[in-house]
Amino acid sequence: MSKTQTEPELLRLLGEHSDFALAARFGKSPVWVREQRESRGIEPVSRDFNRQAIDWTPQADALLGTMQDTSVARRLGTSKNIVGYRRQQLGIAAYQRPPLPQPRLISNAKQWQAQEDALLGTDHDRVIAAKLGINIWQVVNRRWQLGIEAYMTCDRIVWTDEMEGYLGVVSDSEFASYYGISPLSVRMKRIALGIPTFTGEDSPVPQLPAEVYELLGVWTDVRIAAEYGMPRVNVRLVRMVLGIEVAPKSDRSLFSWDKTTEALLGTDSDANIAAQLGVTAQQVSHRRKKLSIAPSGYSDRFRWKKAQIAQLGRFSDAVLAQRFRCSKAVVEKKRKALGIRAKNGAHRWTKAEIAQLGTDTDAAIAATLGLSPSLVRKQRTELDIAPFRPVRTIKWSKNRLAKLGKIPDSDFAYELKINPGTVTRKRQELGIARCAEDHRQHWKDPRNRELLGTMSDGALARKLGVTPSAVRLKRVAMGIAAFEPSNG
DNA sequence: CCGTCATCAAGGGCTGGGGA
DNA sequence: TCCCCAGCCCTTGATGACGG
Numbered sequence: 001m002s003k004t005q006t007e008p009e010l011l012r013l014l015g016e017h018s019d020f021a022l023a024a025r026f027g028k029s030p031v032w033v034r035e036q037r038e039s040r041g042i043e044p045v046s047r048d049f050n051r052q053a054i055d056w057t058p059q060a061d062a063l064l065g066t067m068q069d070t071s072v073a074r075r076l077g078t079s080k081n082i083v084g085y086r087r088q089q090l091g092i093a094a095y096q097r098p099p100l101p102q103p104r105l106i107s108n109a110k111q112w113q114a115q116e117d118a119l120l121g122t123d124h125d126r127v128i129a130a131k132l133g134i135n136i137w138q139v140v141n142r143r144w145q146l147g148i149e150a151y152m153t154c155d156r157i158v159w160t161d162e163m164e165g166y167l168g169v170v171s172d173s174e175f176a177s178y179y180g181i182s183p184l185s186v187r188m189k190r191i192a193l194g195i196p197t198f199t200g201e202d203s204p205v206p207q208l209p210a211e212v213y214e215l216l217g218v219w220t221d222v223r224i225a226a227e228y229g230m231p232r233v234n235v236r237l238v239r240m241v242l243g244i245e246v247a248p249k250s251d252r253s254l255f256s257w258d259k260t261t262e263a264l265l266g267t268d269s270d271a272n273i274a275a276q277l278g279v280t281a282q283q284v285s286h287r288r289k290k291l292s293i294a295p296s297g298y299s300d301r302f303r304w305k306k307a308q309i310a311q312l313g314r315f316s317d318a319v320l321a322q323r324f325r326c327s328k329a330v331v332e333k334k335r336k337a338l339g340i341r342a343k344n345g346a347h348r349w350t351k352a353e354i355a356q357l358g359t360d361t362d363a364a365i366a367a368t369l370g371l372s373p374s375l376v377r378k379q380r381t382e383l384d385i386a387p388f389r390p391v392r393t394i395k396w397s398k399n400r401l402a403k404l405g406k407i408p409d410s411d412f413a414y415e416l417k418i419n420p421g422t423v424t425r426k427r428q429e430l431g432i433a434r435c436a437e438d439h440r441q442h443w444k445d446p447r448n449r450e451l452l453g454t455m456s457d458g459a460l461a462r463k464l465g466v467t468p469s470a471v472r473l474k475r476v477a478m479g480i481a482a483f484e485p486s487n488g
Numbered sequence: 489c490c491g492t493c494a495t496c497a498a499g500g501g502c503t504g505g506g507g508a
Numbered sequence: 509t510c511c512c513c514a515g516c517c518c519t520t521g522a523t524g525a526c527g528g
Binding site for chain 2: 509510511512514515516517518521522523524525526527
Binding site: 185220221222236 | 497498499500501502
């Protein structure tokens with residue numbers, strides 16, 4: 001089929017078939033197909049486009065249970081839910097993965113009870129292992145055998161059935177480009193699901209020394225990578241494939257910087273200097289940035305090209321500095337000289353959002369805008385906006401005065417966004433008795449006390465409507481250890 | 489007693505260069 | 509085209525210091 005024949009036919013089918021299907025049929029890239037579709041204002045085809053089109057032939061049925069539903073779905077061009085439904089209709093058991101390599105730590109077989117199986121995947125393997133009084137590897141192995149997904153608290157990329165179905169259909173880079181994510185993330189996901197490359201080659205999971213398997217989830221990835229001289233990404237990939245949660249954080253170690261050690265900053269890579277000083281690369285990076293020292297190898301004498309100037313403001317200065325191999329200050333200077341507005345990280349600040357900075361606590365604004373408090377604080381300090389101070393002159397209206405003593409001081413203070421002491425003093429000044437209830441009521445409730453240490457202080461604070469500090473103080477006072485996501 | 493800020497550790501994710 | 513990997517940014521959460 002010639003190009004002149006191909007393209008009108010392809011364009012006619014836009015929106016009737018998925019971008020990937022058309023790309024495969026006409027030998028185009030999915031990104032190109034999407035661009036053509038979007039430029040014509042055509043909506044993408046529904047992810048269920050082929051729901052009715054599945055022809056369950058004996059050959060198709062024969063695949064059920066011989067591999068993961070996701071893999072069957074990919075072969076048949078449908079979703080894993082449809083495959084799973086068909087498999088259950090025919091009473092075919094789900095595909096069971098082969099057993100994991102048996103580390104030395106698994107000493108004896110365990111008879112699993114139904115209620116113990118029910119715990120799998122509901123929390124970190126380490127936590128469940130502690131609850132059951134067994135080794136984490138017994139939990140991992142059992143969960144793996146039953147095909148239960150590991151408990152995850154964070155997964156930034158939301159992998160849909162549709163996305164998983166297209167893994168291996170096109171190259172990782174093509175896939176990454178289409179969905180706007182990193183090829184590395186695609187590769188890791190593809191290997192984790194046991195899907196070969198689109199050329200049909202297997203991507204083996206990196207082999208780690210036997211003893212390292214026992215350290216996964218026990219030591220941090222960074223520590224394993226450093227101790228065994230292997231890339232962190234390999235450790236992460238194997239841990240991800242096995243569904244082992246991250247390890248608890250190590251104890252923090254403070255480093256005292258002096259003129260001699262500070263003089264090293266920027267003379268070599270942060271990692272090399274970190275190794276030299278026996279600290280983490282992030283500590284070096286943090287100190288270097290604090291002193292406004294450019295990374296090693298970055299030059300301030302930078303010759304700008306048109307293509308590079310075109311990127312100013314479209315990406316954060318830091319990202320461009322890394323991309324152009326120059327310091328962040330060089331990018332910032334050029335951008336400001338051209339009057340181009342900065343792009344901060346993944347978030348582009350609007351005028352309305354900037355106007356909110358400093359009008360409330362960073363945490364409260366972050367919650368409103370759906371950002372992290374750190375990002376809000378960073379933006380506020382960059383714009384030289386003073387932090388919100390809860391201590392301020394408050395106008396005591398009749399309505400506000402009427403509430404004194406009717407609700408707990410701390411609750412009222414929270415409502416007014418002022419310090420609770422201010423409310424208490426005003427109430428005492430007017431001789432009004434305090435409300436019998438106060439924030440301590442939170443801790444009088446045994447159900448709330450039982451929550452201490454079971455989740456992060458911040459999470460419990462949000463749940464109870466108090467600050468993380470309040471939770472932390474109570475937790476420490478009761479001698480309860482801080483919650484560790486991987487604590488076992 | 490509680491809120492805020494600064495600092496640090498760590499994980500998720502990305503970029504880009506080099507090699508097969 | 510894929511793989512490998514160093515280096516970096518962003519985010520989350522814990523904690524000490526300080527102040528109201």
